[in-house]
Amino acid sequence: MKTVAIIKYNAGNIRSVLFALERLGVAATVTDDHELIRQSSHVIFPGVGAANSAMPYLQERGLDQLMLSLTQPFLGICLGMQLMCRHSEEGDTKCLGMFDIAVRKFPATDDDGQRIKTPHMGWNSLYNLQSPIMKGVDENAFMYFVHSYYAEISSHTIAACNYALPFSAALQKDNFFGVQFHTEKSAAAGEQILKNFLAL
Known part of the structure; x- marks a missing residue:
């Protein structure tokens, strides 16, 4: 039986993740209890907010070290993914470091000098899809983004997206x-993608 833990911390958007899982027939527990998280079959780490306020909260509760020690399937969403990188330019924040990647602020202008609107907000397409988590998702599928910072392309990139420049839309x-x-x-x-994650 699947037991899904959603990590509770001071970053919003947990309710919409809960509803998405409910639509898939999965009841998840929102918790910061270390033992419950350890015992879960799957862990989801969502988030909307700022890296420099989220990291101290995680550190105070020992959630940073706990997450690094987990061996079950673990999914970071939006800010959650950025916090899984090595460092974020948002508040010059040292992050968790599952991925040895820097998170950078989108530039103010593109190569042609055109102003770039931030946050990158709305629907945009993915390309170069890899990994079992992308099974059944079409190349160029559209996903919904809201972010002002991006993770660089790296060897861990399993889907890319373009907004002023190529960036990592998904990592593994x-x-x-x-x-x-x-x-x-x-x-x-x-x-x-959620179904694929839960099937791991």
């Missing part, structure tokens, strides 16, 4: 997965 290393877009707001394609 071992049991750790991260998506920059909101699976829970990305219609059928986002639901498929």
Whole structure:
């Protein structure tokens, strides 16, 4: 039986993730209890907010070290994925480091000098899809994004997206997965990724 823990911390958007899981027939527990998280079959680490306020909260409760020690399938969403990287320019924040990648602020202008609107907000397409978590998702599928910072392209990139420049839309290393877009707001394609994660 699947037991899904959603990590509770001071970053919003947990309710929409809960509803998305309910639509898939999965009841999840929102918790910061170390033992409950350890015992869960799957762990989801969502988030909307700022890296420099989220990390101290995680550290105070020992959740940073706990998450690094987990061996079950683990999915970070939006800010959750960024916090799984090594460092964020948002508040010059040292993050969890599951992925040895820097998170950077989108530039103010593109190569042609055109102003870039931030946050990157709305629907945008993925490409170069890899990993079992992307099974059944079409190349160029559209996902819903809201973010002003991006993870660089790296060897851990399992889906890319373009907004002024190419960036990592999804990452994987071992049991750790991260998506920059909101699976829970990305219609059928986002639901498929959640299904694939839960099937791991």
